[in-house]
Amino acid sequence: MRPGWRALTSAAAEVRWVVLLTALDTAARMERVRPHPWTDGKLLTALTVTAIGALSVAVLLGISLAEWWADTSRDLLPAAGGALVVGAALLTLLFLVFASTGPNRPEEH
Numbered sequence: 001m002r003p004g005w006r007a008l009t010s011a012a013a014e015v016r017w018v019v020l021l022t023a024l025d026t027a028a029r030m031e032r033v034r035p036h037p038w039t040d041g042k043l044l045t046a047l048t049v050t051a052i053g054a055l056s057v058a059v060l061l062g063i064s065l066a067e068w069w070a071d072t073s074r075d076l077l078p079a080a081g082g083a084l085v086v087g088a089a090l091l092t093l094l095f096l097v098f099a100s101t102g103p104n105r106p107e108e109h
Helices: 003-032 040-070 077-098
Strands: none
Touching: 040 077
C-alpha cells in the first residue's frame, strides 16, 4: 500500500464518523423539538393569530399583486415575495399538523 493511501483512508474514516455523529445528533434534536398537543385555549389563540395574520397578509399581497399586474414593468419581486410568504406559511402549518405527538400515540422509531 502506498504511504499516502493510509493517511487518506484514515482521514476518510474520520470524516465518515463525524458525518454519522452529526446526522444522529440532528435527528435527536429534531425529535426533541416536536410540539406536543395544545390545550383548547392555546389552540383558540393560535387560530385567532393565524386568522388575523392570514387576513393581513392576504390584503397586502392582493394590493401588491394588483399594482404589479397594472404596472407595465412586470417586476417579479411582488410575485416572488408572495410565493415565499405562502410557502413559509404552508411549511409551518405542515410541521404543526404532522409533527405533533400525543401521549396515546405510540412512538415510531
